[in-house]
Amino acid sequence: xxxxxxxxxxxxxxxxxxxxxxxxxxxxxxxxxxxxxxxxxxxxxxxxxxxxxxxxxxxxxxxxxxxxxxxxxxxxxxxxxxxxxxxxxxxxxxxxxxxxxxxxxxxxxxxxxxxxxxxxxxxxxxxxxxxxxxxxxxxxxxxxxxxxxxxxxxxxxxxxxxxxxxxxxxxxxxxxxxxxxxxxxxxxxxxxxxxxxxxxxxxxxxxxxxxxxxxxxxxxxxxxxxxxxxxxxxxxxxxxxxxxxxxxxxxxxxxxxxxxxxxxxxxxxxxxxxxxxx
Amino acid sequence: xxxxxxxxxxxxxxxxxxxxxxxxxxxxxxxxxxxxxxxxxxxxxxxxxxxxxxxxxxxxxxxxxxxxxxxxxxxxxxxxxxxxxxxxxxxxxxxxxxxxxxxxxxxxxxxxxxxxxxxxxxxxxxxxxxxxxxxxxxxxxxxxxxxxxxxxxxxxxxxxxxxxxxxxxxxxxxxxxxxxxxxxxxxxxxxxxxxxxxxxxxxxxxxxxxxxxxxxxxxxxxxxxxxxxxxxxxxxxxxxxxxxxxxxxxxxxxxxxxxxxxxxxxxxxxxxxxxxxxxxxxxxxxxxxxxxxxxxxxxxxxxxxxxxxxxxxxxxxxxxxxxxxxxxxxxxxxxxx
Amino acid sequence: xxxxxxxxxxxxxxxxxxxxxxxxxxxxxxxxxxxxxxxxxxxxxxxxxxxxxxxxxxxxxxxxxxxxxxxxxxxxxxxxxxxxxxxxxxxxxxxxxxxxxxxxxxxxxxxxxxxxxxxxxxxxxxxxxxxxxxxxxxxxxxxxxxxxxxxxxxxxxxxxxxxxxxxxxxxxxxxxxxxxxxxxxxxxxxxxxxxxxxxxxxxxxxxxxxxxxxxxxxxxxxxxxxxxxxxxxxxxxxxxxxxxxxxxxxxxxxxxxxxxxxxxxxxxxxxxxxxx
Numbered sequence: 001x002x003x004x005x006x007x008x009x010x011x012x013x014x015x016x017x018x019x020x021x022x023x024x025x026x027x028x029x030x031x032x033x034x035x036x037x038x039x040x041x042x043x044x045x046x047x048x049x050x051x052x053x054x055x056x057x058x059x060x061x062x063x064x065x066x067x068x069x070x071x072x073x074x075x076x077x078x079x080x081x082x083x084x085x086x087x088x089x090x091x092x093x094x095x096x097x098x099x100x101x102x103x104x105x106x107x108x109x110x111x112x113x114x115x116x117x118x119x120x121x122x123x124x125x126x127x128x129x130x131x132x133x134x135x136x137x138x139x140x141x142x143x144x145x146x147x148x149x150x151x152x153x154x155x156x157x158x159x160x161x162x163x164x165x166x167x168x169x170x171x172x173x174x175x176x177x178x179x180x181x182x183x184x185x186x187x188x189x190x191x192x193x194x195x196x197x198x199x200x201x202x203x204x205x206x207x208x209x210x211x212x213x214x215x216x217x218x219x220x221x222x223x224x225x226x227x228x229x230x231x232x233x234x235x236x237x238x239x240x241x242x243x244x245x246x247x248x249x250x251x252x253x254x255x256x257x258x259x260x261x262x263x264x265x266x267x268x269x270x271x272x273x274x275x276x277x278x
Numbered sequence: 279x280x281x282x283x284x285x286x287x288x289x290x291x292x293x294x295x296x297x298x299x300x301x302x303x304x305x306x307x308x309x310x311x312x313x314x315x316x317x318x319x320x321x322x323x324x325x326x327x328x329x330x331x332x333x334x335x336x337x338x339x340x341x342x343x344x345x346x347x348x349x350x351x352x353x354x355x356x357x358x359x360x361x362x363x364x365x366x367x368x369x370x371x372x373x374x375x376x377x378x379x380x381x382x383x384x385x386x387x388x389x390x391x392x393x394x395x396x397x398x399x400x401x402x403x404x405x406x407x408x409x410x411x412x413x414x415x416x417x418x419x420x421x422x423x424x425x426x427x428x429x430x431x432x433x434x435x436x437x438x439x440x441x442x443x444x445x446x447x448x449x450x451x452x453x454x455x456x457x458x459x460x461x462x463x464x465x466x467x468x469x470x471x472x473x474x475x476x477x478x479x480x481x482x483x484x485x486x487x488x489x490x491x492x493x494x495x496x497x498x499x500x501x502x503x504x505x506x507x508x509x510x511x512x513x514x515x516x517x518x519x520x521x522x523x524x525x526x527x528x529x530x531x532x533x534x535x536x537x538x539x540x541x542x543x544x545x546x547x548x549x550x551x552x553x554x555x556x557x558x559x560x561x562x563x564x565x566x567x568x569x570x571x572x573x574x575x576x577x578x579x580x581x582x583x584x585x586x587x588x589x590x591x592x593x594x595x596x597x598x599x600x601x602x603x604x605x606x607x608x609x610x611x612x613x614x615x
Numbered sequence: 616x617x618x619x620x621x622x623x624x625x626x627x628x629x630x631x632x633x634x635x636x637x638x639x640x641x642x643x644x645x646x647x648x649x650x651x652x653x654x655x656x657x658x659x660x661x662x663x664x665x666x667x668x669x670x671x672x673x674x675x676x677x678x679x680x681x682x683x684x685x686x687x688x689x690x691x692x693x694x695x696x697x698x699x700x701x702x703x704x705x706x707x708x709x710x711x712x713x714x715x716x717x718x719x720x721x722x723x724x725x726x727x728x729x730x731x732x733x734x735x736x737x738x739x740x741x742x743x744x745x746x747x748x749x750x751x752x753x754x755x756x757x758x759x760x761x762x763x764x765x766x767x768x769x770x771x772x773x774x775x776x777x778x779x780x781x782x783x784x785x786x787x788x789x790x791x792x793x794x795x796x797x798x799x800x801x802x803x804x805x806x807x808x809x810x811x812x813x814x815x816x817x818x819x820x821x822x823x824x825x826x827x828x829x830x831x832x833x834x835x836x837x838x839x840x841x842x843x844x845x846x847x848x849x850x851x852x853x854x855x856x857x858x859x860x861x862x863x864x865x866x867x868x869x870x871x872x873x874x875x876x877x878x879x880x881x882x883x884x885x886x887x888x889x890x891x
Binding site for chain 1: 662802813
C-alpha cells in the first residue's frame with residue numbers, strides 16, 4: 001500500500017466538498033460572485049474615466065487604453081485564482097495557528113502545507129476569472145492581436161508564476177501570525193503590498209519610484225506577478241529596456257524560490273506552534 | 279516489544295503575564311513578564327500492545343499534553359518517546375497512518391457537510407482501498423447505530439451523534455494505536471454508555487492499544503485495567519484500579535444497621551460519622567484500626583448488620599490529588615474547556 | 616451629566632487598553648494606511664507624464680494639477696478618519712442577529728447614544744495615536760499643498776469634518792438598523808461600501824466625472840464623506856457654493872439622525888413582537 005495519498009485526488013475532493021458547501025449557501029454564493037464582479041466593473045469604470053483625460057498611462061510606456069485593459073484583465077485572472085484557491089485557507093490558517101487549533105491538520109498523513117493551503121476552494125471567485133478572461137479577449141480583439149500557441153502557453157505559465165509568488169507571500173504572512181499574534185495588520189500588509197502589483201511597473205519612476213520598483217521586482221517580486229504575463233502579450237510594447245528581457249525567466253525563478261521560501265517559513269512556524277490547552 | 283515507550287518526557291511553556299491597568303499596558307509595550315509552566319515533567323511510561331490504559335488526573339495535570347506529545351502535535355522540551363517505533367514529533371506520514379487521536383468536544387469533520395463527505399476525504403487522504411473502506415465504515419456505523427445519519431450535515435447532529443462520527447472518522451483507517459482525550463465529556467449518560475460499550479468491544483476484537491484520558495471514573499472503571507495517575511505533570515501512580523485504593527485509600531467505611539432502630543449519639547468517638555439515616559449509620563475509620571473499632575462498637579451496641587467497605591474511588595482519588603498538591607476533580611462537575 | 620462623563624472616561628480608558636494589547640498591530644497599522652495613496656500618487660504621476668508628452672507641461676485634470684492630486688488624497692485621509700465607521704453597521708446587524716441587542720432594550724441605555732459615545736471614544740483614541748504619523752506624512756508632503764486656506768475656509772473645513780463624522784455615523788447606523796427587517800445586513804453594507812468607495816471621492820475627485828454622472832453624484836450625500844472637506848481645504852469649493860454645501864450636509868445629517876431613530880423605534884417594535 002502506497003504511503004502517500006494521491007494529491008490530485010485529494011485536491012479534487014477538496015474542490016468537490018467546497019462546491020457542495022457553497023451550493024448549500026447558494027444565496028451567499030451568488031451575492032459574493034455578483035459583489036466581486038460589481039467591484040471589478042467599477043474599477044474598470046474608473047479607468048475608463050481616466051482615459052477620458054489621457055491617451056496612455058506613463059510617458060512612452062505603451063500602456064494605452066486597450067493594452068492597459070489587457071493588463072487589468074491579467075490582474076483579474078491572477079488575483080481571482082489566488083482568491084479562489086488560497087485566500088480563505090490563508091486566513092483560516094492564520095487563525096488556527098494563532099489559537100492553537102491546528103492539531104487535526106498535523107495528524108493527517110499528508111503534507112501539512114498542502115492540506116492547509118488548499119482545503120477550501122472559493123468557487124465564487126471564479127466569477128472574476130470569467131470576467132477577466134472576457135476582458136482579456138475583448139482587449140486582444142481591440143488591439144488586433146491574436147496570440148499563437150507558444151505565446152498563449154507562455155502567458156499561462158507566467159500567470160501561474162504570478163499566482164505562486166502571491167501565494168507564497170500570503171502563506172508566509174499567515175504563518176508569521178504564530179509569532180506576531182492577531183493578524184489584522186498582517187492581512188492589511190498583504191493587501192497593501194499586492195496593491196503595488198496591480199499597476200504597470202513603469203509607473204514607479206523617479207527618486208522614490210525607482211527604488212520601489214527595484215524592491216518589488218527583485219526582493220519581494222510582486223510586481224512580476226501581473227506585469228510579466230501582461231507584457232508578454234502586448235505586442236506594441238516591444239522590450240524596451242534590458243529589464244524586459246530579464247524579467248520573464250526571472251519570473252519563473254522567482255516563483256520557484258518564493259514557494260520554497262514560503263515552505264521554509266511555514267515549517268518554522270509549525271515548530272513554534274503551541275497547541276491550545278484543554 | 280512495547281508499543282509506547284516514553285523516557286524523561288518533559289514539556290514546559292512560557293506564559294505571558296498581563297497586568298491590570300493602563301500603566302501596565304503601556305509598560306507592556308516595552309517588556310513583558312512571563313512565567314514558566316511545566317506541563318509535563320520527566321514522564322516515564324511503557325505500554326504493551328493491546329493494552330487499554332487510562333490517564334487520570336485533574337485539570338491541567340498534563341494528560342492532554344502527554345497525548346499531544348505522543349501524537350506529534352507538539353514537540354517536547356526534553357526526553358524521548360517512541361510509538362510503534364516512530365518518533366511522534368517527526369510527523370512522518372508512515373507514523374500518522376498508524377494511529378489516531380480523538381478529542382472530546384473538538385470537531386475535525388466539516389461542519390456544513392454530511393459526515394459521509396468527510397469520511398470520503400479521509401479515504402482519499404489515508405489512501406484506503408475502496409472496498410475495505412466501505413466495509414470498515416459500515417461496520418463502525420452499524421456498531422454505533424448512526425448509519426442513517428451519514429447524510430445529514432454534521433451541524434445538525436446532537437453532541438453524542440457528532441462524537442460517534444468523530445470516532446468513526448478516527449477509526450476508518452484501522453489505526454493500531456488510539457489516543458482518546460476525554461471522549462465522553464459533555465455527553466449524556468446514554469451516549470456515554472454506548473461509547474464505552476463500543477470502545478470495549480472494539481478494543482477486544484481488534485487488540486488495538488488505547489490510551490484514554492478522562493475525568494469520569496465510570497469510563498475508567500468500565501474500560502481499563504491499568505490506570506496511570508498524573509498530577510502536576512508527574513506520574514504518581516501506575517497500576518490497577520483496585521490498587522489505588524490499597525495504596526492511597528487511607529480510610530474505610532463501616533456501615534452499621536442498629537437493631538433497635540435508633541442510632542446512638544456517641545459513635546463519634548469511634549470515628550468520623552459521615553451519614554446518619556436511622557437505623558443506618560456510616561462511619562469513616564482509619565484502616566489500621568478497623569478491627570479494633572469494630573470490636574468495640576459491637577461490644578457496646580446491638581448491631582443488626584455490619585459491612586466494611588472501601589471509600590468511593592472518586593474520594594480516594596480526590597484525596598490523592600489533594601495530597602499531591604493539585605486541585606481535586608469532581609465527577610459530574612462541569613469541565614472547563 | 617457627570618455620570619455621562621464618567622462613562623466616557625471609562626470607555627476611553629478601556630478602548631485604549633484594548634488597543635495596546637496587540638502592540639505589533641498598533642505601531643505599524645497607522646503608517647500602513649498611507650500605503651494605498653502611494654500607488655495612487657504614482658499612477659497619477661504616470662498619467663500626468665503621459666499628458667505632458669502630448670500637451671506639454673502644466674496640464675490639469677478637471678482643475679487639479681499633479682500636486683493637487685497628492686494633496687487631495689492626503690486630505691481625503693483626514694476626511695475619512697472622521698467619517699469612516701468600521702464595524703458599526705455590521706456590529707448592529709450582528710447584535711440583532713444574535714439577540715445581544717436585548718441588552719439595550721432591557722437596560723436604561725439608549726443604543727444610539729451608547730454607540731455614538733463609543734465611537735467618539737474610539738475616534739479620539741485613534742486621533743491621539745495617529746496624530747504623529749499623520750503630522751509626519753503631512754510635513755514631508757507639505758510641498759504639494761498650495762498653502763493654508765483662508766481662516767473662513769479653514770473653519771468651514773473643520774465644520775465639514777465634524778459634520779462628516781456625524782453623517783458617517785448616522786448613515787451607517789441606519790443601514791445597521793435594516794437588520795431588524797432583513798437578517799443579512801452585509802449585502803446592503805457591501806453595496807454601500809462599493810458605491811461609497813467610488814462616489815465619495817475616495818478614489819478620485821468628483822470633479823472628474825462628466826456631466827450627468829456628476830450631477831447624479833452630487834445629489835447623494837456620499838461626497839461629504841471624503842471629497843467635500845478635501846475640496847474645501849484646497850479651495851475648490853468657495854463662497855456661496857461652500858455655504859450651500861455645508862447647509863445641505865447639515866440637512867443630510869439631520870435626516871439621518873431622524874431616520875436612524877425612526878428605524879430603531881419601528882425595528883424594536885417589530886423585534887419585540889417576536890417575543891425575543
